Amino acid sequence: MAGTRTFTMIKPEAVAAGHAGKIIDMLISNGFRIVALKYTRLSHKEAGTFYEVHKERPFYGELVDYMASGPIYAAILEKENAMEDFRKLIGATDPANAAEGTIRKNFAESKAKNAVHGSDSDENAALEGAFFFSSREQF
Numbered sequence: 001m002a003g004t005r006t007f008t009m010i011k012p013e014a015v016a017a018g019h020a021g022k023i024i025d026m027l028i029s030n031g032f033r034i035v036a037l038k039y040t041r042l043s044h045k046e047a048g049t050f051y052e053v054h055k056e057r058p059f060y061g062e063l064v065d066y067m068a069s070g071p072i073y074a075a076i077l078e079k080e081n082a083m084e085d086f087r088k089l090i091g092a093t094d095p096a097n098a099a100e101g102t103i104r105k106n107f108a109e110s111k112a113k114n115a116v117h118g119s120d121s122d123e124n125a126a127l128e129g130a131f132f133f134s135s136r137e138q139f
């Protein structure tokens with residue numbers, strides 16, 4: 001059965017550009033309930049740990065530098081079929097390929113600086129949510 005929770009981050013360039021409020025509004029108006037929300041900044045070490053699954057990919061170093069480059073918003077979201085529906089709402093990794101009306105189409109700068117993170121499985125959503133939030137920060 002598909003899970004009801006997923007995890008997202010609004011990435012540094014989207015926060016710096018002032019898009020966070022519009023992105024949060026978009027996810028709420030698309031039926032996602034906020035379970036947990038935090039404005040924070042990853043240290044370089046924390047970003048490396050968070051993205052450890054991508055360690056072998058050629059862009060790992062750039063990704064870690066970028067994600068530690070400024071503050072982000074982290075959130076756990078709830079909706080039926082949350083992970084898949086949120087991946088649809090954010091759109092393709094590269095905004096050039098993202099569908100009209102998606103968050104990345106509207107706000108992403110490039111394939112690397114693509115405005116938002118969305119978990120790619122229910123299992124990763126649970127792990128990523130637990131990376132940022134204790135149970136008493138989830139409502």
Ligand code: GDP
Pocket residue numbers: 059062063092093111112113114116117118120
């Ligand atoms: P996602 O699941 O759609 O976020 O995409 P991936 O799992 O393939 O990649 C994870 C993240 O790495 C992306 O969201 C981008 O921020 C970044 N990324 C992907 N491809 C590239 C690339 O070619 N170069 C760089 N610098 N970053 C990339």
